[in-house]
Amino acid sequence: MSKKHRKADLVMRFFQGSKKYFLVAVLASLVTTGLNSLTPQIFRFTVDSVLGGDKYKYLSEHLWIMALMLVGVALFSGAALFLSRAYTAKAGENFAKNMRDALFSHVQRLPMEWHDRHQTGDIIQRCTSDVEVIRNFVVTQLLEVFRTVFLVAVSFGMMFSMNVKLSFIVLCFVPVVALYSTIFYRLIAGRFTTADEAEGELSTVVQENATGVRVVRAFGREKFEMERFYEKNNAFAELWIKLGTLSGLYWGIGDLITGLQVVAVIVLGAAEAVHGNISVGEFIAFASYNTTLVWPIRGLGRILSDMSKAGVSFERVDYIIGAEEEAYQDKKEYEDQSRDQGFDIGFSHVNYGYKDGKEVLSDVTFSIPQGSTLGILGGTGSGKSTIMQLLNRLYELKEGQGNITLGGKNISEIPLEWIRKNVGMVLQEPFLYSRTIKENIAASVPEASFEEIRQAAKIACIDEAIMNFPDGYDTLVGERGVTLSGGQRQRIAIARMLLQKAPIMVFDDSLSAVDSQTDSKIRKALLENRRDATVILISHRVTTLMSADKIMVLNQGSIEEMGTHQELIKQQGIYRKIYDIQMSQDDRMQMEV
Numbered sequence: 001m002s003k004k005h006r007k008a009d010l011v012m013r014f015f016q017g018s019k020k021y022f023l024v025a026v027l028a029s030l031v032t033t034g035l036n037s038l039t040p041q042i043f044r045f046t047v048d049s050v051l052g053g054d055k056y057k058y059l060s061e062h063l064w065i066m067a068l069m070l071v072g073v074a075l076f077s078g079a080a081l082f083l084s085r086a087y088t089a090k091a092g093e094n095f096a097k098n099m100r101d102a103l104f105s106h107v108q109r110l111p112m113e114w115h116d117r118h119q120t121g122d123i124i125q126r127c128t129s130d131v132e133v134i135r136n137f138v139v140t141q142l143l144e145v146f147r148t149v150f151l152v153a154v155s156f157g158m159m160f161s162m163n164v165k166l167s168f169i170v171l172c173f174v175p176v177v178a179l180y181s182t183i184f185y186r187l188i189a190g191r192f193t194t195a196d197e198a199e200g201e202l203s204t205v206v207q208e209n210a211t212g213v214r215v216v217r218a219f220g221r222e223k224f225e226m227e228r229f230y231e232k233n234n235a236f237a238e239l240w241i242k243l244g245t246l247s248g249l250y251w252g253i254g255d256l257i258t259g260l261q262v263v264a265v266i267v268l269g270a271a272e273a274v275h276g277n278i279s280v281g282e283f284i285a286f287a288s289y290n291t292t293l294v295w296p297i298r299g300l301g302r303i304l305s306d307m308s309k310a311g312v313s314f315e316r317v318d319y320i321i322g323a324e325e326e327a328y329q330d331k332k333e334y335e336d337q338s339r340d341q342g343f344d345i346g347f348s349h350v351n352y353g354y355k356d357g358k359e360v361l362s363d364v365t366f367s368i369p370q371g372s373t374l375g376i377l378g379g380t381g382s383g384k385s386t387i388m389q390l391l392n393r394l395y396e397l398k399e400g401q402g403n404i405t406l407g408g409k410n411i412s413e414i415p416l417e418w419i420r421k422n423v424g425m426v427l428q429e430p431f432l433y434s435r436t437i438k439e440n441i442a443a444s445v446p447e448a449s450f451e452e453i454r455q456a457a458k459i460a461c462i463d464e465a466i467m468n469f470p471d472g473y474d475t476l477v478g479e480r481g482v483t484l485s486g487g488q489r490q491r492i493a494i495a496r497m498l499l500q501k502a503p504i505m506v507f508d509d510s511l512s513a514v515d516s517q518t519d520s521k522i523r524k525a526l527l528e529n530r531r532d533a534t535v536i537l538i539s540h541r542v543t544t545l546m547s548a549d550k551i552m553v554l555n556q557g558s559i560e561e562m563g564t565h566q567e568l569i570k571q572q573g574i575y576r577k578i579y580d581i582q583m584s585q586d587d588r589m590q591m592e593v
């Protein structure tokens, strides 16, 4: 589908459920415009009936008819205006709501690689400010486009019916104003894009500083961050000042052109009236149509500039909506086929590099039989987390990068939803929502009973700490609630994963912030409650891994050693070295007891 068609489709999608409201709003607005354009005619006949002798004798004796018509026009036009405003608001809000819903659900399904390439502040700005710009255009300006076209047509119809010469003079001004507005539209469109991008950068700085406030304070980077913000803020303000100056210029020159238009009509109209080519009533009505036309035509510039702003914002929204989502595969269908396949994991000749192309994993081949435990040891940046992110399909292997199997089936053929339900992960830096502890643990299984939630917390050795919080499991986490330690956050994340009861459980360095004793307590509880699950433990601590069925040692993306704890100790390789460094004499004695 071409870009143009896709955009038209998108507009229609956002208008879903509000097309009828918009239609009523347009019709009501046209009725108001039509009725209002009768008013100058009523004035015309009133004036001419007062000055015009016998021709309008009846009217001059019954001026109340004109008064009644004016009241009638005001009444009906007011009612239609009300309808048009109310229905535009309905249509506009519904449009914006559809847009926000579409953006939010789309962002949820965009691949990690996409998120890596985009700044959070910019995404937030596209989902809020840009939506607002479009909403404003739909609510205030879109209707204006229809109204202006109708008004110009009706007014010119009336003017031509009264005096052709004068009408041509007014008509001459229309292309001048239209051309002038178009040039302005082109000039300003690019600048709005730059201004929007600058706003995105500004939001990113604010967002980074709000989330990273501890780091900023701890490293005394306030001054640096303030300067960074001043710089971005100055650039942003300057862009808007330039835009303001440009707008000022537009309105100033526009005023001059329309002023000339009004003067031309008054001077030539007066001359026509003196020569008897137009009656006084017609002249007044003509001048009135001319003045009525001035603003919508002048406003054309504003509509166009708002349209350009909305167009730019729509491009930015479309940029997100147009990005390709993670592949959807039918989970239900897969579940039916895969019932007895089991959960053996296999990595075969996996080579992987992120977007920068640098190889992070090279020729990684290993297997984990269902129900066993694999420990992964490796220095920072050796690729441990990458292996797990590939298993969970947070990042996808491409052609020629090897393959990963689950239950003998290539994971690229397994629906993402199925994988993420069955591969439970506790990430290195767990994310907790600003909700209650209970809700945080139950995030993976919202229907879980309180007893189940508590049982998971007990295995993760966090139940006691939670019970000591003022509201127990109902304590809020985050800014408005309790501030948790790194170890507490990790254990809540472990409880969340345990509740998921996934057949594959991955702990990505998720015991790093708890002391060795708690680490060993959690592992013991885990072993007792693991069911038949396959467990993958990633850690820098040998003690965390030594009881695993198999331990894999990674070094700069390659498997350096693989075996049981005893086998690796005998090999006298990296594992043995790390073991020797980490285990003090006391620890060893304790382990041997």
Ligand SMILES: Nc1ncnc2c1ncn2[C@@H]1O[C@H](COP(=O)(O)OP(=O)(O)OP(=O)(O)O)[C@@H](O)[C@H]1O
Pocket: 116, 354, 355, 356, 360, 378, 379, 380, 381, 382, 383, 384, 385, 386, 387, 428, 509
């Ligand atoms: N999203 C990403 N985009 C680009 N490069 C990445 C990304 N994530 C990780 N890397 C790079 O890949 C390499 C391996 O990272 P990975 O997180 O897998 O290591 P790790 O062994 O888990 O390290 P650590 O123990 O410090 O967590 C690193 O060089 C890292 O900079």
